[in-house]
Amino acid sequence: MVLGFFFIVVGLPVILGIGADMFRRWLKHKEKMAEALNNQTAEKAAQYAAHTERLEQRVRVLERIATDKGADLADEIERLRDDRPVN
Template sequence: MLALVVVGLPVTLGIGSEMMKRWLKHKEVMAQALNAQTAEKAAQYAAQTERLEQRVRVLERIITDRGGDLAHEIERLRDAPLN
């Protein structure tokens, strides 16, 4: 019985230790993959937000720069004959 404990316990602990190291390495790799994926999504969202902000700026410029002329042009287009 003593031989089983003296030999078996270190072998069992060694195998368990190696399994734990592999599991932790796997978790680390999975976390890195998740971080890369999250960073890619954040970059995509930032680019989309930038495009939307540019479009809003254009619309604001159209409305503020040509607000009075815009109403006049709309009325002129309504009065124009259809071909």
């Protein structure tokens, strides 16, 4: 009987307090991991957007070249090759 009372009065609050602290730490860790993942995802989205913009610009140039009827087509193609950024 005394052992049961001791467990209820002392043991249970200690166990619950330790458990609650462990849960708070785990939750804080999960929040940090989610924040890191969000930052990484946003950075990749920005990289994809920049890459898509570069591809769209190249397609516009190719469309213009394909529909151009001018005699200086070869000169314009060579000029575009010279302007291409080196990666």
